Amino acid sequence: MGEPHRIGIVGLGVISRAYLDTFAQSDAVVVTAVADLDAARAHDVAAGLPAARALSVDELLAAADVDTVLNLTVPAAHAEIAVAAVDSGKNVYGEKPLALGLASGLGVIEAASRAGRQVGSAPDTVLGTGLQTARAAIDDGLIGRPVAASAVMVTPGHERWHPNPDFYYRAGGGPLFDMGPYYVTALVHLLGPVRAVIGLSSRPRSERRIATGARAGEVVPVSIDTHVTGALEHAGGAVSTITMSFDGTATAASPIEVHGEEGTLSVPDPNVFDGDTTVRLTGDDGWRRLALSAGFADAARGVGLLDLVRARADSPARANGHLALHVLDVMESLTRSAAEGRRVELTTTAERPAPVPLTPREVWLAR
Incomplete structure (x- = not known):
């Protein structure tokens, strides 16, 4: 089945708890690093996670044991963190909106395309x-x-x-x-x-x-x-x-x-x-x-990221x-x-995402 997908979280505000609660119940992912502008908060969160350590944002983006960055920063920082993540060779999944404006949002998608990385975004x-x-x-x-x-x-x-x-x-x-x-x-x-x-x-x-x-x-x-x-x-x-x-x-x-x-x-x-x-x-x-x-x-915040982790070329993330x-x-x-x-x-379009078959909780949480 392979090793769990490694997640680094940037931004540890209120919404982060919902994601952490979901990840704690899934063996498909493991949180290996956390970062926040409040270093004390990052250390407190890391202390409650068996495999995580508290890092600065730059350290987390450079970490070899992070596959995907979960971007839970304020909206004004969404695009900046997302571009930095994909430029560092990471996938990125963020809270909504993707960016403050279309130009910066397009910059995220173009950077990910150049790097061959995936971008996901709430809402899930x-x-x-x-x-x-x-x-x-x-x-x-x-x-x-x-x-x-x-x-x-x-x-x-x-x-x-x-x-x-x-x-x-x-x-x-x-x-x-x-x-x-x-x-x-x-x-x-x-x-x-x-x-x-x-x-x-x-x-x-x-x-x-x-x-x-x-x-x-x-x-x-x-x-x-x-x-x-x-x-x-x-x-x-x-x-x-x-x-x-x-x-x-x-x-x-x-x-x-x-x-x-x-x-x-x-x-x-x-x-x-x-x-x-x-x-x-x-x-x-x-x-x-x-x-x-x-x-x-019985879904919860983070199911969209788990779907992204499982995505393939013939079955893109929803x-x-x-x-x-x-x-x-x-x-x-x-x-x-x-x-x-x-x-x-509009200057953009998007494919209507694939429908989700009725999927029990234990199935979508599994690796």
Whole structure:
């Protein structure tokens, strides 16, 4: 079966714990090195891992016992760390978004191509049973030809619960770049790549007040739009709409709905791995829940990296860099469209990732 794939983690913030919990249950990978700007934090994390040592970022990138770098840095550092990783001969898998902008995201993909390395990117939530069951229903023709979809996320903003929400209101943050990757990636899985977009956006408030933690009451400036809505023209002909907002209280809308010629699917939140997909066909009196039929069962953060580790030339990783670049293009194009008041054609495309068959937890965790 061979030795486990060796992982080095750069960035040990809150999200790193979810990945570490998944890796601890899998014999397919082993964490051999960790790095963080806070050296003490890196040493604390390494002390709890049987095979890991705490290194500087440069030391980790140069380490001979690291095959893939898991990049959990802040969004502003995603591209820089990713390029450095592939230039050092490592594969890289990162948190979303791939980069702050399309140009730097393209730089990551081009650097990986030159080095012959793989790039993977969150979100991998779309590989769980929730979204994959909905995709299987579409692929099986349950609702007929899909013609439209909607994706909706509305919250009052992260300053209500996050003690340090500053980066959510800077370039690379906001509802579109923070939460949009889940919804846009889901729409590409369901309906295929996007050809063009039209966007609108607004910024009702120029500052936000932190509600919790040591900085409660402190004011944070807002430098990006906090309500973004738009239309996506998919290459296959379907049209979807998206609303991402930090300026509402809540929504009763389904996170995603897909409308076909013969029925409608209500799709669970793509920010989580599971959830019920319901369907209402033409002539039905109500909605019915679909039995789980696809996806990594009981999945958790890191399943996308495990999928990348197993990828082959004839079976590429599903949470891959080309998909992440296309999602970044969609988001940047929506932003540009809103600013310029025009339809924007995308410059990238991506293959619709392979569907995930229904896969038990013990199988996707195994080497």
